[in-house]
Amino acid sequence: MNYWLVKSEPNAYSWQKLVDEGKTIWEGVRNYQARNNLKEMKVGDKVLFYHSVSEKKVVGIAKVTKEHFPDPTSDKNIWVVVELKPESELKNHVSLNQIKNEKKLSEIALIKQSRLSVMPLKKEEFDEIVKLGQG
DNA sequence: GCCAACGTTGGC
DNA sequence: GCCAACGTTGGC
Numbered sequence: 001m002n003y004w005l006v007k008s009e010p011n012a013y014s015w016q017k018l019v020d021e022g023k024t025i026w027e028g029v030r031n032y033q034a035r036n037n038l039k040e041m042k043v044g045d046k047v048l049f050y051h052s053v054s055e056k057k058v059v060g061i062a063k064v065t066k067e068h069f070p071d072p073t074s075d076k077n078i079w080v081v082v083e084l085k086p087e088s089e090l091k092n093h094v095s096l097n098q099i100k101n102e103k104k105l106s107e108i109a110l111i112k113q114s115r116l117s118v119m120p121l122k123k124e125e126f127d128e129i130v131k132l133g134q135g
Numbered sequence: 136g137c138c139a140a141c142g143t144t145g146g147c
Numbered sequence: 148g149c150c151a152a153c154g155t156t157g158g159c
Contacts, residue, residue: 007144007145009144009145031154032154052144052145052146053144053145053146056145056146096146113152113153114144114145114146114151114152114153115143115144115145115152115153115154117144136159137158137159138157138158138159139156139157139158139159140155140156140157140158141154141155141156141157142153142154142155142156143152143153143154143155144151144152144153144154145150145151145152146149146150146151146152147148147149147150147151
């Protein structure tokens with residue numbers, strides 16, 4: 001199993017909305033690196049859901065329920081989406097500051113490559129953030 | 136093929 | 148609101 005982190009501005013698409021809808025298509029990715037990561041996702045992979053800009057914190061865990069297929073919001077055939085379902089909300093949301101202050105998490109793309117919206121995590125990194133989230 | 140100009144993202 | 152980072156576009 002692989003581990004990922006996706007970012008969304010809560011104004012654009014929030015964790016709460018994902019919970020309300022029960023599932024979503026992760027559409028609109030228009031960056032090659034992010035797309036390549038989407039293509040690597042397998043059913044059952046775990047995905048941390050990060051709220052950028054106004055909140056800057058990891059709020060929940062989702063899982064991949066459908067592997068990549070063409071993005072219906074694009075005419076071009078080159079962009080893809082996956083389907084995600086919410087799994088659980090973190091008891092304590094994990095802020096960007098907490099992540100920055102955690103030595104084990106100093107190498108993740110969230111910090112190193114702040115504009116990437118879909119990124120892989122190592123299992124240890126995923127586990128560490130979840131641990132912080134459980135307080 | 137290079138690179139300046141421009142647009143977008145996202146932290147501060 | 149500002150601006151750094153960085154991806155994309157288009158002129159040459």
